[in-house]
Amino acid sequence: MHKVWEIFAILHANLIIFSAAQPATSKLHDGWWAYKDAVQGSFVPVPSFWGLVNSAWNLCAIGKRQSPVNIETSHMMFDPFLTPLRLNAGGRKISGTMYNTGRHVSFRPDKSHLVNISGGPLSYSYRLEEMRLHFGSEDNQGSEHLLNGQAFPGEVQLIHYNHDLYLNYSEAAKSPNGIAVVSMFLKIAEASNSFLNRMLVRETITRITYKHDAFLLMGLNLKELYPETSRFITYEGSLTIPPCLETASWIIMNKPVYITRLQMQSLRLLSQNQPSDIFLSMSDNMRPVQALNQRCIRTNINFTQRGRDCPNNRLQRPQYRVNEWLLK
Numbered sequence: 274m275h276k277v278w279e280i281f282a283i284l285h286a287n288l289i290i291f292s293a294a295q296p297a298t299s300k301l302h303d304g305w306w307a308y309k310d311a312v313q314g315s316f317v318p319v320p321s322f323w324g325l326v327n328s329a330w331n332l333c334a335i336g337k338r339q340s341p342v343n344i345e346t347s348h349m350m351f352d353p354f355l356t357p358l359r360l361n362a363g364g365r366k367i368s369g370t371m372y373n374t375g376r377h378v379s380f381r382p383d384k385s386h387l388v389n390i391s392g393g394p395l396s397y398s399y400r401l402e403e404m405r406l407h408f409g410s411e412d413n414q415g416s417e418h419l420l421n422g423q424a425f426p427g428e429v430q431l432i433h434y435n436h437d438l439y440l441n442y443s444e445a446a447k448s449p450n451g452i453a454v455v456s457m458f459l460k461i462a463e464a465s466n467s468f469l470n471r472m473l474v475r476e477t478i479t480r481i482t483y484k485h486d487a488f489l490l491m492g493l494n495l496k497e498l499y500p501e502t503s504r505f506i507t508y509e510g511s512l513t514i515p516p517c518l519e520t521a522s523w524i525i526m527n528k529p530v531y532i533t534r535l536q537m538q539s540l541r542l543l544s545q546n547q548p549s550d551i552f553l554s555m556s557d558n559m560r561p562v563q564a565l566n567q568r569c570i571r572t573n574i575n576f577t578q579r580g581r582d583c584p585n586n587r588l589q590r591p592q593y594r595v596n597e598w599l600l601k
């Protein structure tokens with residue numbers, strides 16, 4: 274215990290020196306964050322420090338509508354006006370680039386293959402910008418969102434921007450109603466989701482072992498990624514990486530997507546670093562859950578008891594059945 278505090282004090286001292294030496298809004302800071310402490314070398318801010326090291330990232334520390342959150346299914350409100358989400362891929366297959374960012378497995382579709390979503394809680398049409406994978410070093414952690422306090426081995430996030438109102442992702446990320454994230458929990462099973470299988474087969478995933486490695490994938494069908502359900506959970510939150518802007522509508526599908534144990538292992542063998550540096554697994558790339566505060570979590574899962582207005586209705590504790598099997 275004593276040792277831990279010693280390390281903390283050293284980190285803290287470094288932090289103060291660094292903050293004093295650098296203008297807080299410096300562009301140099303843009304990539305200066307991490308999920309976990311480096312094994313060696315200099316201090317890099319982990320999630321609890323994100324909001325303290327850069328004034329442009331204040332929301333990471335003081336925001337009241339941050340993501341991810343723990344979803345207590347007994348506190349969700351049934352909203353019968355939530356229509357199914359609509360996916361529009363123009364009936365075509367997409368290509369895109371898979372990329373090791375050092376923090377996530379990222380997939381960005383080609384600009385020539387526009388995919389958008391609408392419906393559900395969304396009033397506008399949102400265009401797919403990037404897909405990101407978060408995953409754990411062990412099966413009992415890895416997802417950013419929790420369900421009744423429980424984590425899943427991973428989470429797939431499809432990040433979209435409002436292209437009705439904004440020209441591009443960076444403009445939308447700063448603006449009201451700018452971002453919509455569709456999220457799916459990853460679970461381990463015998464067979465794999467066919468979309469994820471294209472990304473995670475050995476021949477493909479080993480092409481992006483190191484930071485900045487990229488690999489082009491073609492002929493993907495995004496519809497195959499989505500689980501068979503029109504049910505979801507939705508709330509208003511933030512981006513889960515700095516600057517933690519509170520412009521995101523989250524849509525968490527009510528069924529997980531599956532990958533095999535072997536594919537999970539191959540994700541854990543991805544490095545955060547370039548080949549010249551020591552191997553440091555990318556796994557455990559998740560931000561811890563944030564306070565829900567006064568926010569309401571809505572769902573179109575009909576658990577038969579209908580809510581009136583959100584926060585006050587918590588007393589009713591409606592029964593939540595549909596997701597029970599998810600918890601197994």
Ligand SMILES: *[C@@H]1O[C@H](CO)[C@@H](O)[C@H](O)[C@H]1NC(C)=O
Binds near residue numbers: 362386387389398
């Ligand atoms: C959504 O995507 C489809 C297919 O690419 C495209 O035809 C349509 O115009 C897009 N919708 C909007 C609102 O841009």
Ligand SMILES: *[C@@H]1O[C@H](CO)[C@@H](O)[C@H](O)[C@H]1NC(C)=O
Binds near residue numbers: 440
């Ligand atoms: C996004 O759009 C804004 C506003 O039009 C523009 O200033 C900015 O350069 C664009 N950014 C990118 C990355 O294209």
Ligand SMILES: *[C@@H]1O[C@H](CO)[C@@H](O)[C@H](O)[C@H]1NC(C)=O
Binds near residue numbers: 353576577
């Ligand atoms: C919810 O389920 C109940 C019981 O199955 C049903 O009577 C009711 O019509 C449903 N409500 C909606 C809005 O689908």
